[in-house]
Each structure stands twice: as structure tokens, then as C-alpha cells.
Amino acid sequence: MIEAILITLSITIIIGVVLGYASIKLKTTGDPIIDKIDKILPQTQCGQCGYPGCKPYATAIANGEADINQCPPGGDDGIHKLADLLGVEYKPLNAEHGEPKPKSVAIIDESTCIGCTLCIQACPVDAIVGAAKQMHTIIEKECTGCELCLPPCPVDCIDMQVIPETTENWKWKYPIYKIEQQN
Amino acid sequence: MTEYLLIIISVVLVNNIVLTKILGLCPFMGVSKKLDTSVSMSAATAFVLTVGSITSWLVNYYLLIPYGLEYLRTISFIVIIAAVVQFTEMVMEKNYPYLYRVLGIFLPLITTNCAVLGIPLLNAQLSHNLLEAALFGLGGALGFSLVLILFASLREKFEGADTPELMRGSALAMLTAGLMSLSFMGFIGLDRL
The missing domain is CATH 1.10.15.40 (Electron transport complex subunit B, putative Fe-S cluster)
Structure with missing residues (x-):
């Protein structure tokens, strides 16, 4: 009787220690x-x-x-x-x-902007600054070019401008032809 | 040597764990809809089955038998298998996160796969030694994987086949399983164990 209890206890304790150690060692944060x-x-x-x-x-x-x-x-x-x-x-x-487009940023035509704040609410990355009845402007560095601010604007004062290629942001292009397609 | 080979052949083909002993039917029916998941499921089960049968043999031989505690066999095997499954799950979540997501709920459910408990219990009943027990576990896992993958491939074929409407789905799966079991009876006579 005592042996049975002791052995069951020892099995469970060993398993508990191993699993506890493993859960610390193999811990995953988030997914x-x-x-x-x-x-x-x-x-x-x-x-x-x-x-x-x-x-x-x-x-x-x-x-x-x-x-x-x-x-x-x-x-x-x-x-x-x-x-x-x-x-x-x-x-x-x-x-x-949708189709892939060249990377671009939104530009607000500040003379036509009426300060309605609708585009500010639409922007997913908070790249538009402005207040009610004040003109808005876009922080170009934050703008991801998602075009979500275009539909809500009542006066169509937002334009998408393709970022021109400069020596600053130029990258090597991938080959146009795949090697196996050439023959 | 031939003895060990015979154990493997016997447990893979002749005494196949699913089709002859009718164990582990839950994943056999549940995870056999797609070939991909059934392959990863059989890999996970194979690992748990082999490691589980070795560890439970060790516990049975070194702890339970010397103290005459054979009546604790079932409960201690269940605890050990649950721990092995838990451990496998942790390793998998860390190292193979995609596989972990694909298997999802079926991974912890290996605990309740009766094939995984059945093999260690059969080991104890047939008083195998350690190597035999390990081979028995491995063979059981191979047999399980073989049948699961065959069955999943068949079911994938049936998806596109022109079958009577009443038979589609589970009915056809059950019949196929029965026919597979019958065809595996043809292997009887391969071994003398």
C-alpha cells in the first residue's frame, strides 16, 4: 500500500519536474x-x-x-x-x-481642403495631422500609400503621388527573365 | 535478428493496430480527410507511440513489477503517455509552429488515442524485453501511419469519384475501412508469432 502510493507519487513528481523544466526551456512568446x-x-x-x-x-x-x-x-x-x-x-x-501599384504617398491639396477631418479618421497609420476647420497635411514619412483616405474626402483634394526614383531609394531590380525561360 | 524483423512485420501487416486490433479509430476516421494532415498526424503519433512504449516499459519493468504493483499499470501508463504528448506539443510549438497549427486539436488528442495506450499494455501482456517493446511501438506506429495514409489517399480519390449520393461521406468511409480490414486479413500466415 505504502509502496503503491510512493511509486505513483514519484512517477508524477518526476514527470512534473521534467514538464516544468521543459515549459521554461521551450517557452514561446506569442505566436x-x-x-x-x-x-x-x-x-x-x-x-x-x-x-x-x-x-x-x-x-x-x-x-x-x-x-x-x-x-x-x-x-x-x-x-x-x-x-x-x-x-x-x-x-x-x-x-x-487589386493590382500592385508603384509605391506612392498621398498629398493633400491644401488650398482646397475644408478641414472636415474625415481623412484623419480613415488613416490606419495616423499619418495625417490637422484639426476641425483647419487644413490638414500628410506626414510623408508615415504615409504607406494605402489610399484609404481618398474615398472619404468630400472635395477630392487628396492625390496619390508616385515616389520618384532617386539615388537615395534606388535598388537593384530583379532579373526580368527567369533563367529557365530563356531557352 | 529474424525475431525482431518478425515483430515489425507482424505488427505492421498481420496484427495491424487499426485494421485487425481495431484500436485508434478516432484519428483514423477524423484526420483522414486530407493527405497532408494525415501525414503529419501519423508522424506525431509515431513519435509519441515509440517514446511512450519505451518509457512505459521502463516504468513497468523497474518500478511496477519489482513491487508487485501490476494493478497500477493502466493508470501509470496513462499519466506517462499524457506527459509524453505534452512534451511533444511543447517541442513542436517551439520548433515547428506551422505544423503545430495544422495539427491543432489533434495533437493533444493523441493522449486519448487508444492505440497509444494499447501498445504499451500489449507490451506488458506479451512480456517483451526493452528492444522488443521499442520495435513493437515503432512497428505499431508504422502500421498506423501506413493505414492512415492509404485511407486518406483513398478518401481524397473518392472526393472526385462518381459515387452514389447516399453513400457519400462517412458511409463510404466506413465501408472502405471495412474492406481495407478484410484485405489486411490476407496477410495472416505471414508470421508465426
């Missing part, structure tokens, strides 16, 4: 896969994928609810990276969610 996906996404928070932002879309991909080809700002490159990370086949961008 690593969601963070990894989120890092690949362009963080424009534009919502073209059908989710309210990049993080919710990353969560949906991780849960298998969303496909990897719903992010136009990320482009082909982003889909390739996601396919590599998740070990799935590459697929072309889903045209339902």
Missing part, C-alpha cells in the same frame, strides 16, 4: 508564425486583402482562413516569401484584391 508572416507583409494597413490590417491578415493566413495571394502592395515578391515560409506552392496574385 511566432503570426509574427513571421506579419514581418513579410508590407505594413500598409490598406485592407485590400479583406482584413482590417496586416496583423489580422497574418493571423488569418496562420489559421488557414486566408490565402497567401491577397496582398497587392506586397506584390509577387511578397507572395514568394510567404510561400517559402509556409512551405506551400506559389500562386499568382488574386486580381479580386
